[in-house]
Amino acid sequence: MQGAEPKPSEELILNAAVKVFTRKGYAGARMEEIAKEAGINRALLHYYFRDKETMFNIIFETKFKEFFTGMFGVFQSNASLTEKIRSIIDHEITVLSKHPDLARFVIMEIAQQPDRLIQFGQKLGFNPRMMLQNFQKEIQQNVQEGKIRPIDGRQLLMNIISICIYPFVAKSIIKTMMQMDENTFSDLMEKRKKDAYEFIINAIKP
């Protein structure tokens, strides 16, 4: 009988595996490194999780959910367009600040195997296309009502997402080039919630 709460080792392994997989990706991750990180024998990895691929899928599913769920929650809400924009920015920056490797990991692994997007999307029961389409319709409507400047909904959507996510994907480059330490970067991202919002709002207001 499978208990509800995971054994300490199982959780230990999972945490270690998350670290290694999200940092190195599937191809770069080593079972040895995961075991070392968890402070246990490599064979135990196979005792709790059949093999590398099984482990990866469990972790990828978690991270996939973490990456997409909140975003789609916002899209589905019935707030105004500007409120939605504020929520998306706020949510994305908050989540990615907490999980530094999340975006890069999910994006890279989907780029490696694009069908994972369909596969895990279905498994988690959401339909990305619908949500995006609705959001784009909403933009069109706002344009027609003269609430915002004329703009291609796809471009606006890409702009919002790019502005939120890219700095985390390219974090190491940005930190080096702008000579920031970890704290400076965090602070800048916190400030970015406001700055990015104003930037986008100014860009689209009539």
Next chain:
Amino acid sequence: MQGAEPKPSEELILNAAVKVFTRKGYAGARMEEIAKEAGINRALLHYYFRDKETMFNIIFETKFKEFFTGMFGVFQSNASLTEKIRSIIDHEITVLSKHPDLARFVIMEIAQQPDRLIQFGQKLGFNPRMMLQNFQKEIQQNVQEGKIRPIDGRQLLMNIISICIYPFVAKSIIKTMMQMDENTFSDLMEKRKKDAYEFIINAIKP
């Protein structure tokens, strides 16, 4: 004596290696796959290039240059701020449209080993920090002269770069979610040169 033009095999191998490395990354790339892609025996890879790492470094240097050089060329020009912005957008979208895996590859490999940014930057003789600092000063000056709305230079810089690069990094996700085929995506990116420029200009104009 080393000739100027590379032998057909050497070039064949290099082209194959570029494909495989940029698609799969260092860890995911297989010498076997490169050989197959080039249509030759695996041992020949080691005849022309000592080992996997040597091959990778040659290719990474090329791609690193491709990714950063033009961008910094624009930063160094003495065009106006808005002209610089137009040039950056134009250049980035043009380059990344031609080399679909370029951004993802360079970003990922630097994330894997951040010191490569310093290392290859020095090797190619450019100082990213200087250029970025000058660009940020230019932004500050434009703000003080009332030419653009008050904005943190770092944020504006990140916004411009994010808007240009992210769509290519997350291309497979975007294509799937927005139900685009390759051609539609290309067209959208071509149109984006204008759309992104207008978006950013509107965002910063006083």
Next chain:
DNA sequence: TGCACTTTTAACAATTTTGTTAAACAATTA
């Protein structure tokens, strides 16, 4: 305690991936 059961490990085996070597083949030229 001793029995049944789970967890953990060391040692081993299999597989995958990289790198090497010696010989075949091709081209060039003395």
Next chain:
DNA sequence: TAATTGTTTAACAAAATTGTTAAAAGTGCA
């Protein structure tokens, strides 16, 4: 043509990585 050089391959060797097994160690309880 035969000697020389450079190119290519098949076969082999080495290393790295993953996966398995049998036994040891730990746990709870009749």
